Amino acid sequence: MSEFRNYFNYFTEIEEHFQRARGTSLFLLSPLDWALIETWKNSEVPLDAVLRGIDVAFEKWRAKRSKTQAVNSLAFCSQAVLTEAQRNPGPSGPSREPFSREEIETFLQSNITALRKQVDYEEIAQSLENLLREIPTDLEELETLLTVLEQKAIAIARTKQSEAMALEAKREMDSHLAPYRRKMAAAQLSMLEKQFLERKLLEQEQLPRLSLFYLK
Numbered sequence: 001m002s003e004f005r006n007y008f009n010y011f012t013e014i015e016e017h018f019q020r021a022r023g024t025s026l027f028l029l030s031p032l033d034w035a036l037i038e039t040w041k042n043s044e045v046p047l048d049a050v051l052r053g054i055d056v057a058f059e060k061w062r063a064k065r066s067k068t069q070a071v072n073s074l075a076f077c078s079q080a081v082l083t084e085a086q087r088n089p090g091p092s093g094p095s096r097e098p099f100s101r102e103e104i105e106t107f108l109q110s111n112i113t114a115l116r117k118q119v120d121y122e123e124i125a126q127s128l129e130n131l132l133r134e135i136p137t138d139l140e141e142l143e144t145l146l147t148v149l150e151q152k153a154i155a156i157a158r159t160k161q162s163e164a165m166a167l168e169a170k171r172e173m174d175s176h177l178a179p180y181r182r183k184m185a186a187a188q189l190s191m192l193e194k195q196f197l198e199r200k201l202l203e204q205e206q207l208p209r210l211s212l213f214y215l216k
Contacts, residue, residue: 010041011213017051018074021058031203032176033074035195039188041213042195045085053081075180082188099215101135104142107215108132114208120156121207124149128210143212150210154198157205169200 014037015029029037040050057077099107108128115125127149136142173196181189202209 010047011037013047014040014050014054014074018054018077021054022071030073030176031199032173032192032196035192035199036074036078038195038199038213039191040081042191043188045081049085050081053077053084056080056084073176073180075177075183078180078188079183082185099139099212103215104135104212105132107212108135111208111210114206115153118205118207120160121153124153124156139212146210146212153207153210154201157201157207161201161204165204169197169204172200173197 011034018029018033037050054074054077057080058071060080061071061076108131112125112128112132115121115128131142131145136145173193176196177189177192184192208214
């Protein structure tokens, strides 16, 4: 359970670390970056390995005599992250307190409201309302339930997506991934493509992410 809790700040920790390594707090991660973080999280890459990989990638970049191109994507660090994960998994990060009940209630209510602004998601909104009335004390159990509901929302959104919108998402993904395809393993690329397209699908439908990993 403690290991699971350590990952609740996985996204924020990586985003802030990348911004510090890059030297600017104003830089915003792209959809590809967020999909990549989600891929690492789902692959159980330890947080410490990701942070070390970011540092290693920037150390190598700064050591180059000619730095003609700025680092504008977390994907630049992907190979170093995988190397660090394989070399020494290490701890997953310091223990953190779980979210308060009030934070979870606010998160669930916000998502219920967002879902009801769209058509065809009432059943999922109702399921979230049922969860809100009786929130599991086990955060891992709650996360599992939320993940199931999010996948249901994605399945509905996919049936509503037009061919033109699907093609647009695919082209955007290919454009973002093109510089990094040769640097990533096939399995990692496959998962990253899946995460990117699902994220894009939810954005097109203006749907919220239901996972507790998006509770900031």
